[in-house]
Amino acid sequence: MNKLLWSLSLGAALVGAAGGAALAQSRDKTVVIANYGGAWAETLNRICIQPFTKETGITVTQAATEDSLAQIRAQQTTRNILWDIAPTERSGLPVSQKNGWLEPIDWSVVDPENKLPPIARKTHAIGSVAYSTTIGVRTDKLPEGKTxxxxxxxxxxxxxxxxxxxxxxxxxxLEFALIADGVKPSEVYDVLRSPEGVDRAFKKLDEIKPAITVWWTSGQQPVQLLASGEVFYATAFNGRIQQLQKDKLPVALIWNGGSLDVSYYSIVKGANNAAAAMQFMKYCWNEPQRLAEIARAMPYSSFNPDLYKILSAEEARQLPTSPENIEVQFALNAEFWAENLPRIQKRWETWRLQ
Known part of the structure; x- marks a missing residue:
């Protein structure tokens, strides 16, 4: 994908006069948010960006990226700051925080009523939505009488x-293996922080390894394998499994022991329009009505609890952050993996080839 800016808002026109003063004024009326494109970008455009521009006069453009962390690093190194808001999921947040590449969030602006829980309210990021890695099960392949x-x-x-x-x-x-071995989801990182805990997880993985026919690398792979019947049981993103269900395939989604992963967004250090960026964060990711619209458009949900006062009980049951689903999952610990992935990855690659 080219590093290309595309405008998803036609509301407020940039000041067109030449000169430095005009450029500064236009920047005051523009927020640039980096994104990975696709359905998520289209959803943001319709539900957040267009109405935000209409109400505030601030234009929001989305910048395409394939590797947000690499581009944040490049912008900070060259001091050529192109983005105001950037995705900082998984290791992107702890690495960027450690290097001082992000602005602190002014929570008096973004969450003045303290509605968001700690998982969505980081010093340098807001949790926009969450998705889960869950188990997809071909129900027509289950042994008779078994649940x-x-x-x-x-x-x-x-x-x-x-x-x-x-x-x-x-x-x-490794987390899933420990849960299979009897560790409570809420305690998996307490166990994994010790060398013995990592050994325990790999030992448990030894047991299931012969039954793994495919080690998937893209999000579409496991659902294709489930749909074709090539596998009976798969880890997959909740939204992908739910699409199979909409297509009337005999597939169940198991939330129990799922991994809750948060899509964080941060304000880049030196952003041209940090104040308006925070205004947009509140507007898009902390307003219950818009969060409900996002959840209805995509099977991903946010953390403001008032969201569930708007959605029906049936709609809530389909979402990762609903009270009943979030209770049985663990939150993926990005800090743990940012610190330990290089070491554990080497062991994983060796183990996979054995």
């Missing part, structure tokens, strides 16, 4: 025989 409930069943190839797929990554798989 599949989570990771212990995923590991139980005698009671639940059949081909399986996992992501080709130690992140999340």
């Amino acid at each position: 599949f409930t989570g990771w212990k069943d995923f590991w139980d190839v005698k009671q639940f025989p059949g081909p399986r797929t996992l992501r080709n990554s130690p992140a999340e798989n």
Whole structure:
């Protein structure tokens, strides 16, 4: 994908007069948000960007990126700041914080009523929405009379025989292995922080390895494998599994023991329009009505609890952050993986080839 800016808002025209003063004035009326494009960018445009521009006169443009962290690093190194808001999911947030590449969030602006829980209210980022890595199960392949409930069943190839797929990554798989071994989801990182805990996870992975027919590398792979019947059990993003359900395929989604992953957004250090960027953050990611619209457009949800006063009970049951679903999951610990992934990744690659 080219590093290309495309405008998703036609509301407020940039000041067209020549000269430095005119340029400064136009910057005051523009917020640039980096994104990965696709359906998410289209959803933001319709639900957030266009109405925000109409109400405030501030133009918002989206900048395409394939690697937000690399581009944040480049912009900070060259002091050529192109973005106001950038995605900082997974290791992007701890790495950028450690290097001083982000502005602190003014929560008196973004969350003045203190509605957001700590997971969505970081010193340098807001949790926009969350998605989950869950288990997809072909219900027509389940043994008669058996109910599949989570990771212990995923590991139980005698009671639940059949081909399986996992992501080709130690992140999340080590956590899933520990849950299968009896660790509570809320305690997986307490265990993983010790060398013995990592050993325990790999030992448990040894048990399931022969049943893994595909180690997937793209989000579409596991759902394609489920749809074709090539695997009976798969880890996959909740939205992908829910699309299979909409397509009337016999697939169940298991939230129990799922990995909740938050899509964070931050304000880049030296942003041209940090004040307006924070205004947009509140408007888009902390207003219940807009969050409900986003959740209805995509199977991903935010953290303002008032969101669930708007959605129906059936709509809420489909979302990662609903009270009943969030209770049985663990939050992916980006700080742990930012610190430990290089070491564990080497072991993972060796283990995979054994």
